[in-house]
Amino acid sequence: MKEKVLSIPTPFGAPLDLYKNTWGKSGDTLSIVSGLQGDHLNGMYLNSRLSQFLDSVVEDVGPNYTLKGRVVSFPVANLNAIQSGSKLWPYDGLDMDLAFSGNPQGETTEALASAIYTHTADSYWGLILQSAPPHYEDAPHIQTLKVDGRIKKLCLDLQIETARKLNESTKVNLLHHWHVHDIAAVNISAGSPRTLNRPQCETLFHGIVNFMVAEKILKDNRKLKPEENNKPQFYEASDEVAVLASTAGMFLKEMKVGTSVQKGQQIGEIRDIYSCKRLEEITAPADGFLVTLRQYPIVYEKEPIATILTPKKSWREFLPWSA
Amino acid sequence: MQSQSILSIQTPVGPPVEIIRHTFASQSPQPIKRVSLVAGLHGDELEGLYICHRLIQILKNLEEQDSSAFKGEINIYPAANPQALETGTRLWPFFSNDINRMFGRTEPASLPGETAKTLLEDLKANSDLVVDIHSSNLHLMELPQIRIIKDFEKKLVPLAKLCNVDLIWVHPHAEIFESTLGYNLNQAQIPTLVIETGICLRINKNHCAQILLGILNLLRKTGALDTDEPQVAIPEPKLLQPESVTMVQAGNAGLFIKQANVGQMVSEGEKIGDLIDPLQGQTLEEVRSPCSGLLFTLREHPLTLKGAPLARIANEEKM
Numbered sequence: 001m002k003e004k005v006l007s008i009p010t011p012f013g014a015p016l017d018l019y020k021n022t023w024g025k026s027g028d029t030l031s032i033v034s035g036l037q038g039d040h041l042n043g044m045y046l047n048s049r050l051s052q053f054l055d056s057v058v059e060d061v062g063p064n065y066t067l068k069g070r071v072v073s074f075p076v077a078n079l080n081a082i083q084s085g086s087k088l089w090p091y092d093g094l095d096m097d098l099a100f101s102g103n104p105q106g107e108t109t110e111a112l113a114s115a116i117y118t119h120t121a122d123s124y125w126g127l128i129l130q131s132a133p134p135h136y137e138d139a140p141h142i143q144t145l146k147v148d149g150r151i152k153k154l155c156l157d158l159q160i161e162t163a164r165k166l167n168e169s170t171k172v173n174l175l176h177h178w179h180v181h182d183i184a185a186v187n188i189s190a191g192s193p194r195t196l197n198r199p200q201c202e203t204l205f206h207g208i209v210n211f212m213v214a215e216k217i218l219k220d221n222r223k224l225k226p227e228e229n230n231k232p233q234f235y236e237a238s239d240e241v242a243v244l245a246s247t248a249g250m251f252l253k254e255m256k257v258g259t260s261v262q263k264g265q266q267i268g269e270i271r272d273i274y275s276c277k278r279l280e281e282i283t284a285p286a287d288g289f290l291v292t293l294r295q296y297p298i299v300y301e302k303e304p305i306a307t308i309l310t311p312k313k314s315w316r317e318f319l320p321w322s323a
Numbered sequence: 324m325q326s327q328s329i330l331s332i333q334t335p336v337g338p339p340v341e342i343i344r345h346t347f348a349s350q351s352p353q354p355i356k357r358v359s360l361v362a363g364l365h366g367d368e369l370e371g372l373y374i375c376h377r378l379i380q381i382l383k384n385l386e387e388q389d390s391s392a393f394k395g396e397i398n399i400y401p402a403a404n405p406q407a408l409e410t411g412t413r414l415w416p417f418f419s420n421d422i423n424r425m426f427g428r429t430e431p432a433s434l435p436g437e438t439a440k441t442l443l444e445d446l447k448a449n450s451d452l453v454v455d456i457h458s459s460n461l462h463l464m465e466l467p468q469i470r471i472i473k474d475f476e477k478k479l480v481p482l483a484k485l486c487n488v489d490l491i492w493v494h495p496h497a498e499i500f501e502s503t504l505g506y507n508l509n510q511a512q513i514p515t516l517v518i519e520t521g522i523c524l525r526i527n528k529n530h531c532a533q534i535l536l537g538i539l540n541l542l543r544k545t546g547a548l549d550t551d552e553p554q555v556a557i558p559e560p561k562l563l564q565p566e567s568v569t570m571v572q573a574g575n576a577g578l579f580i581k582q583a584n585v586g587q588m589v590s591e592g593e594k595i596g597d598l599i600d601p602l603q604g605q606t607l608e609e610v611r612s613p614c615s616g617l618l619f620t621l622r623e624h625p626l627t628l629k630g631a632p633l634a635r636i637a638n639e640e641k642m
Contacts, residue, residue, distance in 0.1 A: 009576040009629050012602060087419055091626075098424060098499065105572065107630045133431050134419060167429045171498040242432045248333035273336055300340070300417070301333035304432045 006115040008108055016079055018112055020072060020119055023054045027069035028124035030217055031183075032208075033116060033174065034074070036097045036130065038081025038088065039193040043129030046201045047075035050208060057218065065209075069217030072123065074116050080108060087134060087193060097173045117177060125154065125215070126178040126185030127208070131193050135296035139258030139289070140190035140204060145175060147234055150184040155232040157214035159207040160188065162291060162309065167237045192295050233289075235309040241286050243306040245270055247279045250297045251305060257293040267306050270299060286310045324383055329400075329445045330438060340405050342442060344449070347382050347397040355546040356395035359450040360538065361442075363400075364423045364457070364504060366407020366414070367523040371456030373531050375401035378538060385550065395547030398449050403442060411524060413460070424499070426507040443507055452482065452545060453515040454538060455505050458523045462624040463632060464585045466617075467520040467530050467537075472496050473565075475509045480562065483516055485544045487537025489586070490561040490619055490637060492568060522623050561617065567641040569614050571634040573598055575607040578625040579633060585621040595634050598627060614638045 006018040032050065034043030054071055056062040076082055078096040080089035088095055094109045102114025120126060132138035141162035142155050155163045163186075168176065178185035190204060191197045210227065212218040245251065253268040255261065261284040270280040284290075288308035299305065325346045332340040349355070360378065362371025379399060385392055402408050404422050407415045414421055420435040426443050428436060446453055459465040468490045469483040476493050483491045500506045508515040520534060521527045540557050542548040573579065581596040583589060589612040598608040610633055612618070620635035627633070 011576045011578065011600075011626060011628070091628075093413055093421075095421070095424075103630075105630055108628050111630055133433070170428060170502060237429070248335045250335070298335045300335065300434055302437060303434045307432070 005119055006111065008111060016108065018074075018079065018115055019076075020074055021051050021054075022070070022072050023058050024067045024070035024217075027217070028215075029070045029072055029122060030125045030127070030212065030215075031120035031123040032071070032073040032127045032129065033077055033120065034129035035076040035082055036078055036128065036174065037095075037193065038078050038084060038086050040129070040131040041194065041196045042131050042191040042201055043188075044075055044082070045196055045198070046129050046204055046208075047073055049201060049205050051075060053205070053209065064220065064222050065213075066219040066221060067217070068219050069212070069215070071212070071217060072120060074120075077112060077116055078109065079112065098170065100172055100174045100177045113174075117174065120178070120183075121181050123178070123183050123185075126175075126183045128174055128185070128187045130187055130189050131191045131195075132189060132292055132295075134193055135294060136292050137192040137257045137295040138189045139291050140188070140200060141291055142232070143175075143187040143189055144185075145179050151186065152232075152234075153214075154184050154186060154211065155234075156229050157211040158188070159210050159227075159229050160204070161230050161232050162289060163232045163234045164240070164291070164309065165234060165236050233309075233311065235311075239310050239312060241288065241308045241310055242304045243267060243282060243285060243308065245280065245282070245299045245301055245303050245305050248299060248301045249273055249279050251282070251294050251299045252297065253293060255290060255293065257290055259290050261288060261290050261308060263287050267293070282306070284308060324379070324386060330441045332434065332438075342400065342403060342405065342438070344445065345379060345399045345401070346449075347386060347393050349396045350391050350393045351395075354394070354396040357398065357449055357451045358395060358542060358545060358547045359398040359400065359446055359453045360456065361400045361403050361446070361453065361504065362456045363402040363408050364404050364455070365421075365523070366404050366410060366412050367461070368413075368456075368458035369524065370458045370521050370526055370531055370534075371518075372401055372408070373526050373528075374456055374535050374538070375399050377531065377535050381539070385548075389550070392548055392550045394549045395542075395545070396449070397542065397547055400442070400446075413523070423504055424502045426502055426504050427510075428502050439504075443504065446504075446508060447511055447513060450508075450513055453505075453508050453513055454486075454518060454541070455515060456518045456520075456534070458521045458525075459519060459620075461523050462622060464522045464621050464623045465519050466490065466586050466619040467518065467534055468492055468619065469516050469518055469560075470494060471517075472500060472506065472509070475514075478514050479509070479516060482514060482541065482545075484560060485537065485541045485557065486516065486518065487533055487540060487557045488518065488520075488560050490563055490617070492563045494565055494568075561637050561642065563637050563642070567638050569616070569636045569638045569641075570632055571595065571610060571613065571636070573608070573627045573629055573631045573633055575600075576628045577601060577607050579610070579622050579627040580625065581621060581623075583618055583621060583634075585618055587618045589615065589618050589636060591615045595621070598633075610634070612636055614640060616640075616642075
């Protein structure tokens with residue numbers, strides 16, 4: 001059910017309306033929010049794809065599933081930024097994900113944040129769908145502020161094999177506030193801003209459906225044998241290695257995000273824009289998983305080019321005969 | 324004056340991005356106080372740059388004529404966000420990051436984050452007292468003021484009183500402040516005053532002259548400067564606690580047509596402006612002051628959304 005939850009007057013026409021989708025009336029609630037940044041298109045598409053799917057379930061068009069729990073979604077959060085085709089709304093320049101828990105009496109972005117927070121604060125699970133920061137591409141992965149039994153199960157059921165535990169560096173984003181409310185919540189980050197990767201969204205879509213079945217939000221009527229999920233690999237912030245540019249110029253990548261790298265392997269190179277002379281070869285400083293890679297070629301000196309997640313060594317590898 | 328680049332970053336096609344610290348060294352064997360001034364963290368806030376320019380002029384002159392006046396060390400960082408200043412935008416344009424929301428944060432890894440870290444470390448290493456000068460955003464005009472988070476009130480109010488501002492606003496803590504320069508320095512036990520004045524992209528020479536006088540007074544009263552010039556009497560600013568600030572917010576969206584001026588004393592019920600519907604020829608709201616007092620913030624940008632601040636008044640009855 002699509003429901004208007006906030007209507008904000010605008011100076012030059014019809015009001016700006018914030019809509020929430022709700023499916024189901026009882027049971028623990030899963031909330032899914034996307035479009036906190038106006039140019040994170042993968043999340044918005046994925047959320048709308050889930051809306052289409054859940055509509056078909058409740059309308060009985062899709063006989064394979066029955067809805068047993070409750071799902072709330074906000075496919076578009078930062079309405080004005082989306083309409084401006086930009087990360088932030090130029091009028092206020094405010095990052096909506098630094099505006100939580102919002103202010104119902106405040107200006108537009110704060111009022112929207114408040115409405116989204118208020119309508120999701122009683123959830124049991126929360127998913128925030130996002131893309132990489134500007135200029136970067138993320139391999140699909142989970143970001144979480146803590147790792148406990150519920151989060152581990154959530155990650156396993158989402159069928160996303162990479163999970164990063166973030167250092168909590170701000171208390172004004174939605175993920176933090178959900179955690180404060182004891183909601184089992186994660187960010188799912190995939191792709192780049194301003195681009196849509198439909199195959200990637202399809203993979204994540206199936207992961208979220210799998211999660212809903214596993215948590216009995218959905219019942220799969222086909223009585224299929226449950227899929228064997230690969231255990232996700234959790235990485236602490238200390239397992240992350242940032243690869244920095246030591247010069248400025250044009251970065252030409254040699255690798256794809258989401259692949260394994262070995263220490264010394266070439267990730268790309270930086271060339272001088274006037275002469276195309278190679279200034280620097282960017283190589284991996286450690287073995288690991290390339291979770292984030294520079295997408296926009298123009299780079300400044302000291303900018304991160306890539307983030308590599310380095311696996312923790314098993315204690316067995318430290319045994320003398322393992323050398 | 325000695326100038327040092329505390330950060331230099333090669334750019335893809337232009338000159339490097341550099342943050343410069345100008346230092347007027349102490350002539351005492353042990354500097355009495357190290358005072359630092361920072362301006363231009365937001366690239367569209369130009370009044371701090373102008374104040375730094377005037378201050379550098381005065382201090383250079385003084386250094387030539389009487390270098391022994393420098394009992395303490397004075398550091399000036401006039402342009403803390405050079406690329407944002409070059410484009411006249413609040414944010415560093417290539418990254419769209421607000422550098423004054425990146426202090427003390429470790430994620431995400433980014434060049435603005437690294438820049439914030441370098442600036443913070445340099446200030447910590449070279450300061451006993453910091454003044455961070457800001458203008459308001461494009462929407463509001465502010466009377467010269469110092470804003471202090473309640474937790475730091477005891478230490479900062481006596482220093483703020485020396486700065487010749489019209490008011491000192493003590494406000495409650497909010498989590499968003501935790502990533503600002505001022506908060507992080509104060510947390511690190513380096514008293515830091517955050518001055519807010521005027522409006523971005525403009526220079527109000529009177530306000531700048533007022534603050535410049537205050538900064539010179541601060542430098543003298545803290546012992547950083549010792550000159551023979553007669554002391555100028557600095558008027559006592561209004562000290563506002565959270566309950567003494569009355570905010571007027573827009574109840575509708577439209578164009579705000581102001582009918583008052585910042586710095587004016589208003590009476591309860593006095594008209595501040597009109598909020599109009601530009602398409603229908605209607606007045607949506609007559610905006611009136613809900614109390615008597617000093618109008619210290621007034622909306623300058625006419626385009627107004629519901630909930631937007633229109634004015635702030637230092638409420639006489641609650642002071």
